[in-house]
Amino acid sequence: MSEFVLEMRDVCKSFPGVKALDHAQLKLRPGTVHALMGENGAGKSTLMKCMFGIYSMDEGEIYIDGEKTAIHDPLEAWDKGISMVHQELQPIPARTIGENIFLGRYPMKKALGFIPVVDHDKMYEETEKLLKRVRMDFDPRQKLGTLTVSQMQSVEIAKAVAGNCRVLILDEPTSSLTQNEVEALFRIVEDLKKENVAIVYISHKMDEILRISDEVTIMRDGQYIGTWNAKELTTDFIITKMVGRELTNLYPKRENVPGEVVFEVEDFTSINPRSFRNVSFNLRRGEILGVAGLVGAQRTELMEGLFGTRSHTGGTIKYQGKELHIRRPKDAIDQGIAMLTEDRRGSGIMGVLSVADNISIASLNKYVDHGFVLNTKKINDLVEENRKKMNIKTPSGKTLIKSLSGGNQQKVLIGRWLANNPDVLILDEPTRGIDVGAKYEIYCIIADLAKQGKSIIMISSEMGELIGMSDRIMVMCDGRMTGVIDGKDANQENIMALATQFE
Amino acid sequence: MNKNDSFGKKALAYMKANPIVVMLVIVAIIVGITKDNFFSWKNFGNLMSNTAVRFLIALGVSGCLITKGTDLSAGRQVGLAACLSGILIQRGDYASRLTKLPEINMFVVLLIVIVIGAALGFLNGVIITKLKVPPFITTLGTQTIVYGLCLVATDAQPIGGFQKSYIELITGRIGNANGFHLPYLLFVAAVFGLMFWFLYNKMRHGKYMYAIGGNEVAAEVSGVNTTKTLMLIYLRAGVMYAIAGWLLAGKTGGASTSMGMGYELEAIAACTIGGVSTTGGIGTVSGVLVGVLVFELLKIVLQFLGVNPYYNYIVQGIVIVVAVALDVRKYLAKK
Numbered sequence: 001m002s003e004f005v006l007e008m009r010d011v012c013k014s015f016p017g018v019k020a021l022d023h024a025q026l027k028l029r030p031g032t033v034h035a036l037m038g039e040n041g042a043g044k045s046t047l048m049k050c051m052f053g054i055y056s057m058d059e060g061e062i063y064i065d066g067e068k069t070a071i072h073d074p075l076e077a078w079d080k081g082i083s084m085v086h087q088e089l090q091p092i093p094a095r096t097i098g099e100n101i102f103l104g105r106y107p108m109k110k111a112l113g114f115i116p117v118v119d120h121d122k123m124y125e126e127t128e129k130l131l132k133r134v135r136m137d138f139d140p141r142q143k144l145g146t147l148t149v150s151q152m153q154s155v156e157i158a159k160a161v162a163g164n165c166r167v168l169i170l171d172e173p174t175s176s177l178t179q180n181e182v183e184a185l186f187r188i189v190e191d192l193k194k195e196n197v198a199i200v201y202i203s204h205k206m207d208e209i210l211r212i213s214d215e216v217t218i219m220r221d222g223q224y225i226g227t228w229n230a231k232e233l234t235t236d237f238i239i240t241k242m243v244g245r246e247l248t249n250l251y252p253k254r255e256n257v258p259g260e261v262v263f264e265v266e267d268f269t270s271i272n273p274r275s276f277r278n279v280s281f282n283l284r285r286g287e288i289l290g291v292a293g294l295v296g297a298q299r300t301e302l303m304e305g306l307f308g309t310r311s312h313t314g315g316t317i318k319y320q321g322k323e324l325h326i327r328r329p330k331d332a333i334d335q336g337i338a339m340l341t342e343d344r345r346g347s348g349i350m351g352v353l354s355v356a357d358n359i360s361i362a363s364l365n366k367y368v369d370h371g372f373v374l375n376t377k378k379i380n381d382l383v384e385e386n387r388k389k390m391n392i393k394t395p396s397g398k399t400l401i402k403s404l405s406g407g408n409q410q411k412v413l414i415g416r417w418l419a420n421n422p423d424v425l426i427l428d429e430p431t432r433g434i435d436v437g438a439k440y441e442i443y444c445i446i447a448d449l450a451k452q453g454k455s456i457i458m459i460s461s462e463m464g465e466l467i468g469m470s471d472r473i474m475v476m477c478d479g480r481m482t483g484v485i486d487g488k489d490a491n492q493e494n495i496m497a498l499a500t501q502f503e
Numbered sequence: 504m505n506k507n508d509s510f511g512k513k514a515l516a517y518m519k520a521n522p523i524v525v526m527l528v529i530v531a532i533i534v535g536i537t538k539d540n541f542f543s544w545k546n547f548g549n550l551m552s553n554t555a556v557r558f559l560i561a562l563g564v565s566g567c568l569i570t571k572g573t574d575l576s577a578g579r580q581v582g583l584a585a586c587l588s589g590i591l592i593q594r595g596d597y598a599s600r601l602t603k604l605p606e607i608n609m610f611v612v613l614l615i616v617i618v619i620g621a622a623l624g625f626l627n628g629v630i631i632t633k634l635k636v637p638p639f640i641t642t643l644g645t646q647t648i649v650y651g652l653c654l655v656a657t658d659a660q661p662i663g664g665f666q667k668s669y670i671e672l673i674t675g676r677i678g679n680a681n682g683f684h685l686p687y688l689l690f691v692a693a694v695f696g697l698m699f700w701f702l703y704n705k706m707r708h709g710k711y712m713y714a715i716g717g718n719e720v721a722a723e724v725s726g727v728n729t730t731k732t733l734m735l736i737y738l739r740a741g742v743m744y745a746i747a748g749w750l751l752a753g754k755t756g757g758a759s760t761s762m763g764m765g766y767e768l769e770a771i772a773a774c775t776i777g778g779v780s781t782t783g784g785i786g787t788v789s790g791v792l793v794g795v796l797v798f799e800l801l802k803i804v805l806q807f808l809g810v811n812p813y814y815n816y817i818v819q820g821i822v823i824v825v826a827v828a829l830d831v832r833k834y835l836a837k838k
């Protein structure tokens with residue numbers, strides 16, 4: 001017998017253009033909590049998906065109890081005693097707790113000796129036992145939708161540990177829990193440790209990690225950095241290991257000069273209590289304000305709130321001293337605000353339409369003759385102007401936008417907004433999913449816009465990009481603004497410290 | 504397709520993209536050669552008049568389809584408009600007249616049914632955009648309501664005895680019925696075809712419509728007033744069904760509650776055959792015209808082949824399924 005219940009050795013996994021995992025390692029001891037840490041995109045989720053059989057590994061081996069094995073799909077992982085509680089729960093609220101737990105593997109019996117039917121009595125009996133295991137005292141026949149998020153998570157854990165569970169993966173389990181709920185979760189984790197289950201705990205929250213875990217493995221850029229005994233670690237040490245790399249990306253020289261404050265947000269709060277709250281910040285003319293934060297920090301939600309795609313309960317937005325009332329995107333657009341989406345496919349491009357249609361859709365009112373006829377020539381001029389200015393690689397304006405590369409699609413979308421000549425541009429992950437060359441071009445466009453006196457808010461999950469491009473960096477954590485750092489003083493450590501400042 | 508490609512190359516590409524159209528045209532040619540009277544002016548005139556009315560309905564529903572919606576109330580709305588037109592255009596001296604109103608000018612009647620059609624379309628639009636009921640369910644509901652209205656209005660009686668000038672106008676033509684002629688309905692269809700082409704390609708509304716079909720969220724965040732655009736699309740559809748109904752009653756020379764039944768499905772099928780994509784954002788007026796033409800051609804071919812009319816439905820159904828299956832294939836292959 002090996003001392004490890006599960007080992008992953010030298011796991012490599014590449015996606016087109018990215019090496020997501022580069023000889024990653026993970027060794028789990030039974031009855032311990034093993035924290036897996038790293039920045040967004042460090043490869044934690046990819047590694048877990050390889051363990052779970054959702055992705056197939058390019059290289060590497062998995063050992064269970066010291067024996068080499070292979071896992072091809074989640075069902076096989078389940079059979080080998082590996083289960084996972086996902087960050088995003090996927091419950092069926094309209095069905096009972098029991099049915100949710102036994103979904104896909106209902107206990108069966110034969111009615112009249114030959115008709116296979118679901119054995120409801122047995123199912124609910126089993127469910128009751130499982131619920132006790134996670135310290136829940138609920139009627140298994142209760143509809144799942146009547147529970148709170150944390151209770152649903154407990155049900156999800158009960159489901160995960162049903163059967164012969166030996167490895168349990170918890171992916172950001174506390175991201176939507178209150179302090180009391182976190183305590184309840186920790187009690188369940190302690191119980192499971194006593195049952196000799198190995199728990200992989202993925203989280204960004206330092207205090208939780210240091211409190212609950214026995215061992216910590218840190219990953220960076222898909223590589224294994226090391227495994228340490230949790231007792232020997234400090235928050236600073238972890239952060240340094242997580243971000244400790246040199247910047248290799250190059251950024252254009254910025255010649256913008258931030259001027260007077262033009263855009264002020266005060267005490268801005270979402271209608272959703274778990275989303276952004278009490279956020280105040282300001283933006284200067286010709287300034288690039290970076291917005292940093294971990295996944296789930298509610299940065300996008302905040303910006304969508306400002307832009308009118310999400311509702312807010314409180315707070316004010318002022319532009320040049322005048323208060324704005326924004327209820328839908330059109331209100332924001334009319335006030336000279338533009339927002340480049342992070343979800344290019346979901347809310348950016350209209351794939352089946354042409355480049356010309358995509359670039360002109362937000363500014364069609366400008367190209368109308370006699371009050372109703374669209375002037376095709378003016379629209380073509382707009383396409384040509386943008387093509388030259390931003391070096392958009394497209395055969396013609398009639399080309400369907402979905403056939404362009406991500407970088408060129410992004411340029412078209414930037415062109416869409418610039419056609420309205422906005423004063424405030426909110427750019428949400430402007431270089432996500434874009435290759436290095438096009439990234440640099442987009443940085444140049446952003447720098448140039450700031451130089452022209454436009455005010456820019458840039459959300460990014462890439463530290464290097466934020467530090468390299470921003471005049472100031474606003475950091476968010478869990479819906480709150482935790483600080484603003486001057487661009488010159490910003491480094492990965494002080495950003496990360498603010499980004500992990502959980503309440 | 505490249506701008507500089509020869510006509511032949513373009514034609515080949517079109518045929519590759521629209522195999523069902525090619526197949527039907529070939530069948531029609533074969534039927535034309537083997538059967539007498541298929542290639543005749545009379546038959547041509549028939550095909551044109553039938554196509555014209557169906558084209559108006561298909562144009563109406565095309566906007567709904569391009570925005571990923573649908574309009575199942577189309578057929579019954581056509582039926583209602585036909586019955587109301589029938590009731591109001593009956594001759595003053597007709598024995599079994601349904602109203603005691605004086606004889607009304609047929610164009611006034613047209614205006615009346617247009618207003619009613621617009622109101623029904625507006626109702627669809629309100630339910631879809633304000634109450635957020637999916638278009639399929641919304642129009643399934645209004646389809647039934649409209650049929651009920653039609654039964655109430657007519658007391659389920661067939662309607663005849665129209666003003667002579669009305670029938671003469673709608674079935675009229677330029678030229679001789681037995682020689683070369685162009686039915687007036689052809690011109691009506693042409694005018695509406697051009698209007699829709701202009702609307703879809705040269706006006707903001709058209710661009711907004713395609714944008715909503717392409718990506719509704721993206722359209723919304725780009726400042727497109729999606730509610731207003733969708734409302735207009737459904738309202739316009741109602742107007743088109745009303746006009747089609749008014750024409751249909753005159754063309755048939757009578758009206759009954761069963762009129763227009765299933766027309767919505769034929770219109771949707773014709774649009775799909777003509778390349779209006781069920782996944783939204785794609786569709787042209789010329790495509791809709793081709794789809795309707797092909798469908799009407801199919802009917803006449805079957806008739807000439809002497810196929811039992813009951814089988815017609817089976818063949819039409821198969822054509823619909825095959826056309827959509829081929830349409831979906833185009834997108835599956837690209838994934």
